[in-house]
Amino acid sequence: MKVGVVETPGVLKLVEREIPKIKNANDVLVKVKRVGICGSDIHIFHGKNPFAVYPRVWGHEFVGEVVETGTAVKSVKKGDHVVVEPIISCGECYACRQGRGNVCLNLKVFGVHIDGGCAEYVVVPEANAHILPADLPWDEAALIEPFTIGAQACYRGNVQKGDYVLVMGAGTIGLTVAAMAKLYGAIVIVSDLIDDKLAYAKSRGADYTINSGKENIFDRVNEITGGMGANVTVDAVCVKKTFEDAILLTSVAGRVVELSFSETPSEIAPVNIIKKEISVHGSRLQTKRFPVVIDFVKSGKLPLGGFVSKVYPISQMAEAFDYTEKNNASVRKVLISFD
Ligand SMILES: NC(=O)c1ccc[n+]([C@@H]2O[C@H](COP(=O)([O-])OP(=O)(O)OC[C@H]3O[C@@H](n4cnc5c(N)ncnc54)[C@H](O)[C@@H]3O)[C@@H](O)[C@H]2O)c1
Ligand SMILES: [Zn+2]
Ligand SMILES: [Zn+2]
Known part of the structure; x- marks a missing residue:
């Protein structure tokens, strides 16, 4: 599968990797459809994110379709469209015990501390996969994380x-x-x-x-x-x-x-x-805000159309980064498509 990697600061590459395998019974395999480029991805590309470890598959704003589920998975099924909550927390530290896993002592953010969503397939825990309406266009679904x-x-x-x-x-x-x-x-x-x-x-x-x-x-x-x-x-x-x-x-x-x-x-x-x-x-990342935003989208109160500036195929990832950086004064969101 194709994967977008920042190998070292300043070196962004499209490489081939094996499709990841489900390791835990509560994991799901997601076929990624869109990944958004965020200011923080640009920072990682330039080595300006103190938390990033290289080489790193970038991307924390990603959506896709569930193609396989682990044996214990109950909340999502094959074929579901999902947005991935890009945070893994320990569940044990003070923040986690307060229900604020977004500031977990051992926080791992996809695309920052661990490999992210610029990949054709990504394995995530089922708890991180939030189901989307099947008719929500992928270009709009990819905006849920920023919202x-x-x-x-x-x-x-x-x-x-x-x-x-x-x-x-x-x-x-x-x-x-x-x-x-x-x-x-x-x-x-x-x-x-x-x-x-x-x-x-x-x-x-x-x-x-x-x-x-x-x-x-x-x-x-x-x-x-x-x-x-x-x-x-x-x-x-x-x-x-x-x-x-x-x-x-x-x-x-x-x-x-x-x-x-x-x-x-x-x-x-x-x-x-x-x-x-x-x-x-x-205010850092988000605490249980995915369901809130998804509900507003479902109710029609949060229209997401017209927000995306440009969509590039994965083969033009480098151009997409370049365009995002050079047009900061007008760009709202640039997406990479895996279609
Ligand atoms: N805490 C979090 O969880 C979190 C998440 C995402 C982004 N961020 C941070 O939010 C910030 C904004 O991100 P973004 O993607 O919207 O960036 P952006 O570059 O798209 O937006 C910044 C805006 O500020 C405007 N601006 C610049 N100087 C200004 C000034 N002096 N007065 C008024 N406006 C001014 C710019 O014209 C631009 O429209 C970044 O610093 C980013 O790191 C934080
Ligand atoms: Zn972002
Ligand atoms: Zn924790």
Whole structure:
């Protein structure tokens, strides 16, 4: 079978490997249909992900069809269309005991710590395979994982109906946060530096947009919220300044949700957190958000059409990476197809 491997930083190759075999009774063999290219895959390609070990089959956003099941598998069957939850946790550490396997001490993420989804076939535990409607197009199914990131940010920020939610960044992740916040009944404000990205966010339901390169984001947020500030601010830009601004833009009793993996320290005066009793939450991957997103998709409330920028056949994997990198200002999601 064909497999996309980052052999060492900077070296991306399509290689032949044996089709993996089911080892555990609760494993399933998935024939992969689509794998999405994420910013973190690009980071792994360039050796900028501290957790990645090489050589590594990349890909954590993947969907496919179950073609074989282990003897103890009960929840999925041959022929099911599934999206794979790309996280393996130990089940024993403090986080796991709290039901938060996404921050497990021994966390293994497909495509990062262990081989991922850019392969014609992948073996995964049945618990990681979430069944999809059979009529959901594969190009849309592949977006479910990124939308779980948006769902997680809303969950961590405890987004409530009627809350003003400021989403900083109208990139792929910011758009998923904005979409999920709308589904929870929030009034959504999206900021970015690129007008086209803001226009797209608005076309997908954002109530207000702010070009923070041209407008004063503090003035605009105050104007929109009647001087209160955003009840929940989600940093999906992830630079030093947006984290600092997020604290200042948030209302009394508000929540800041940080998505950044950056190691650059920020300067935040503690008083700005305590005087408004702001809660600052990290949001990493997702905690049991796949069923939530799948239900919204099934109900028709979360339309996924029109989000994918381009689909490349696996034979053009290198071109797909190149296109993604060179068109960062306009790309939302590039997929690889195994059809
Ligand atoms: N915590 C998690 O689980 C998780 C998951 C996925 C991605 N991320 C992180 O989320 C971040 C965003 O990912 P993405 O795929 O959406 O990236 P992206 O590059 O598609 O989006 C970033 C957006 O921010 C905009 N931007 C840049 N500087 C800005 C500024 N100063 N003010 C306002 N907007 C600005 C860009 O124009 C772009 O639209 C990345 O840092 C990524 O590592 C975190
Ligand atoms: Zn991703
Ligand atoms: Zn654990």
